[in-house]
Amino acid sequence: MLIDFNSDKAxxxxxxxxxxxxxxxxxxxxxxxxxxTTEISVSYKINPATALKGVNLLxxxxxxxxxxxxxxxxxxxxVEKIMEKRKISFVETYIKNLLKEAAKLGIPKSEIIAMIxxx
Amino acid sequence: xxxxxxxxxxxxDYKRAIMIFYGIIITLFIIFAIxxxxxxxxxxxxxxxxxxxxxxxxxxAGVASFTEIFYFSLINGVSRKTQxxxxxxxxxxxxxxxxxxxxxxxxISLRLAEVQNLFAVFYGAKYQGVASLQLxxxxxxxxxxxxxxxxxxxxxxxxxxxxxxKTTKLIVSILPPVFFIIxxxxxxxxxxxxxxxxxxxxxxxxxxLYNNVNPYIAIFSTLVAVAIVSFFNYLLISKAxxxx
Amino acid sequence: MAFIDIRxxxxxFGATTALCKINLRLExxxxxxxxxxxxxxxTTLLNIMTNKLIPTEGEVLIEGQxxxxxxxxxxxxxCMNEKKLYPExxxxxxxxxxxQKFYSSFDQAYAAELSQLFGLKTRKKISELSTGYSSVFKxxxxxxxxxxxxxxxxxxxxxxxxHRDLFYKELLKNYSINPRTIVISTHLIEEVSDIxxxxxxxxxxxxxxxxxxxxxLSQGYTVSGSSTAVENYIAGKNVLGVDSLGGLKSxxxxxxxxxxELPEGLEISKLDLQKLFVHLTNSKEVV
Numbered sequence: 001m002l003i004d005f006n007s008d009k010a011x012x013x014x015x016x017x018x019x020x021x022x023x024x025x026x027x028x029x030x031x032x033x034x035x036x037t038t039e040i041s042v043s044y045k046i047n048p049a050t051a052l053k054g055v056n057l058l059x060x061x062x063x064x065x066x067x068x069x070x071x072x073x074x075x076x077x078x079v080e081k082i083m084e085k086r087k088i089s090f091v092e093t094y095i096k097n098l099l100k101e102a103a104k105l106g107i108p109k110s111e112i113i114a115m116i117x118x119x
Numbered sequence: 120x121x122x123x124x125x126x127x128x129x130x131x132d133y134k135r136a137i138m139i140f141y142g143i144i145i146t147l148f149i150i151f152a153i154x155x156x157x158x159x160x161x162x163x164x165x166x167x168x169x170x171x172x173x174x175x176x177x178x179x180a181g182v183a184s185f186t187e188i189f190y191f192s193l194i195n196g197v198s199r200k201t202q203x204x205x206x207x208x209x210x211x212x213x214x215x216x217x218x219x220x221x222x223x224x225x226x227i228s229l230r231l232a233e234v235q236n237l238f239a240v241f242y243g244a245k246y247q248g249v250a251s252l253q254l255x256x257x258x259x260x261x262x263x264x265x266x267x268x269x270x271x272x273x274x275x276x277x278x279x280x281x282x283x284x285k286t287t288k289l290i291v292s293i294l295p296p297v298f299f300i301i302x303x304x305x306x307x308x309x310x311x312x313x314x315x316x317x318x319x320x321x322x323x324x325x326x327x328l329y330n331n332v333n334p335y336i337a338i339f340s341t342l343v344a345v346a347i348v349s350f351f352n353y354l355l356i357s358k359a360x361x362x363x
Numbered sequence: 364m365a366f367i368d369i370r371x372x373x374x375x376f377g378a379t380t381a382l383c384k385i386n387l388r389l390e391x392x393x394x395x396x397x398x399x400x401x402x403x404x405x406t407t408l409l410n411i412m413t414n415k416l417i418p419t420e421g422e423v424l425i426e427g428q429x430x431x432x433x434x435x436x437x438x439x440x441x442c443m444n445e446k447k448l449y450p451e452x453x454x455x456x457x458x459x460x461x462x463q464k465f466y467s468s469f470d471q472a473y474a475a476e477l478s479q480l481f482g483l484k485t486r487k488k489i490s491e492l493s494t495g496y497s498s499v500f501k502x503x504x505x506x507x508x509x510x511x512x513x514x515x516x517x518x519x520x521x522x523x524x525x526h527r528d529l530f531y532k533e534l535l536k537n538y539s540i541n542p543r544t545i546v547i548s549t550h551l552i553e554e555v556s557d558i559x560x561x562x563x564x565x566x567x568x569x570x571x572x573x574x575x576x577x578x579x580l581s582q583g584y585t586v587s588g589s590s591t592a593v594e595n596y597i598a599g600k601n602v603l604g605v606d607s608l609g610g611l612k613s614x615x616x617x618x619x620x621x622x623x624e625l626p627e628g629l630e631i632s633k634l635d636l637q638k639l640f641v642h643l644t645n646s647k648e649v650v
Binding site: 121124127128187188190191193194195196197198199200201358360361 | 410413414415416417432433434437438440441442444446448449450461462464465466
């Protein structure tokens with residue numbers, strides 16, 4: 001999980017996305033513990049409040065939950081939730097940009113579909 | 120409690136110096152004693168009291184310690200008020216220790232060699248030459264207050280230096296000697312020698328040596344001096360700051 | 364009530380005003396960055412906060428109690444100074460010993476652990492320590508003090524890369540496990556910007572800025588690309604500065620980014636805090 005400290009995307013957002021990627025990839029199976037904010041903070045040398053903010057994004061989306069006295073655990077069904085979330089932003093990030101680029105190059109939708117089927 | 124800790128530190132700091140000092144004194148004493156024992160003639164080695172040596176030692180202790188302990192106290196979060204109480208307290212403790220040692224030393228050397236010490240020279244008349252308990256108690260108290268005064272005066276001087284820039288330091292160093300060696304004799308000769316006579320009278324009165332010998336007057340005068348010096352010490356440390 | 368309340372603090376040294384009417388309210392258990400150029404007044408401020416200097420005007424309150432000449436309050440703060448304040452003839456171990464006596468929260472075991480981690484030889488006298496290890500020693504005393512408020516004046520100076528890394532990690536570990544109020548004063552902004560939560564910028568004795576790092580970063584961005592493309596893009600924008608390297612340019616913008624308007628071939632990265640800092644501290648105006 002890499003954080004690009006130069007990116008204009010806030011660190012806590014990168015952290016949340018990085019954790020989601022890790023969960024999707026199976027690095028943190030459901031009902032297992034993710035690193036504590038202390039571990040994240042020390043490992044990446046970032047303020048613990050930033051680490052907490054990133055983890056809280058996942059808590060809000062119910063991707064992880066807190067077990068008192070133990071730590072943060074990946075929720076049941078987290079993988080599905082992440083995929084759902086990503087599908088929605090997939091349209092925004094990739095599809096719309098693809099259509100914009102295609103419009104610029106004068107590629108009609110029918111040709112785009114053909115291109116997709118060929119790839 | 121921080122006051123106690125700081126006093127402990129002061130004394131810990133001086134421990135080594137004190138041990139070296141007394142180490143030297145004891146060695147010298149043993150050497151003299153042996154010389155006296157083995158020589159065919161009784162060499163009259165007048166060891167005297169330890170007073171002068173102790174006064175010099177405790178003065179140097181007072182002068183030397185300010186900056187280092189000031190900074191050390193500050194970084195440990197000790198207020199200037201507590202620092203004042205700590206050095207006054209530790210100087211007094213040091214004076215008490217040295218006065219006690221000197222008392223014992225005086226007692227031993229009197230038994231062994233009938234030597235006179237400073238106190239006996241000044242006030243001996245009062246005790247009619249008898250080495251009574253009263254003599255030792257008075258001598259102890261006398262040394263105690265004088266050593267305290269000397270130590271805190273040393274502290275005062277080092278604080279004056281701390282607060283002074285180069286020019287002021289120069290003035291402060293030169294002024295007193297110039298005053299006493301040049302100015303005062305000048306005034307004295309101009310007023311037909313009345314100044315020195317007057318000063319001499321004043322000093323004798325303060326030291327209880329004027330008409331009858333009275334060490335208690337000396338002790339009292341010294342305590343007054345301690346109060347005055349302490350007042351200035353408090354004033355100066357209240358204004359002391361870390362330097363750039 | 365603010366945890367640390369700095370009110371109208373002014374400090375004059377003869378004719379020079381080192382601090383002028385500083386007003387700051389610091390909250391409990393946050394890591395603050397105190398940034399400023401050399402001579403801006405950072406050390407003066409930290410020294411007044413720990414009773415090493417006496418303010419000309421104003422006061423510093425900790426939970427409502429004035430710091431000046433207050434032993435009780437002072438026992439809750441530890442300040443690591445750039446200046447050598449420990450007697451040179453003491454050994455590191457002896458300093459640890461006495462620190463424990465003055466600060467009851469001082470953790471000897473932790474100090475020993477950190478010493479081993481950093482490679483500090485604790486039998487050595489302070490006078491025998493190199494510049495780097497002198498800083499290491501001071502940092503260890505500060506961290507091991509476990510004080511509620513820890514002030515660090517230029518802790519990174521003189522540390523080699525390894526020790527710097529270790530320092531940040533140990534600081535964050537210490538803070539995570541036992542939250543406390545920490546103020547790091549430095550002129551090396553980029554290094555500390557990810558560790559601190561809020562930033563105070565001091566210039567010529569006055570507060571220029573006091574904000575969260577997050578807010579600060581959200582105020583601008585860096586745009587890089589070919590010189591012509593960048594120049595066209597930045598026309599009319601609030602530009603902090605521009606760096607050139609051959610045909611490439613990087614421009615530092617203090618404005619909101621509109622991604623839709625961003626032309627091809629230009630890259631966006633985060634606002635360069637160093638540039639922002641230089642811009643703010645060079646400017647004659649005080650915000």
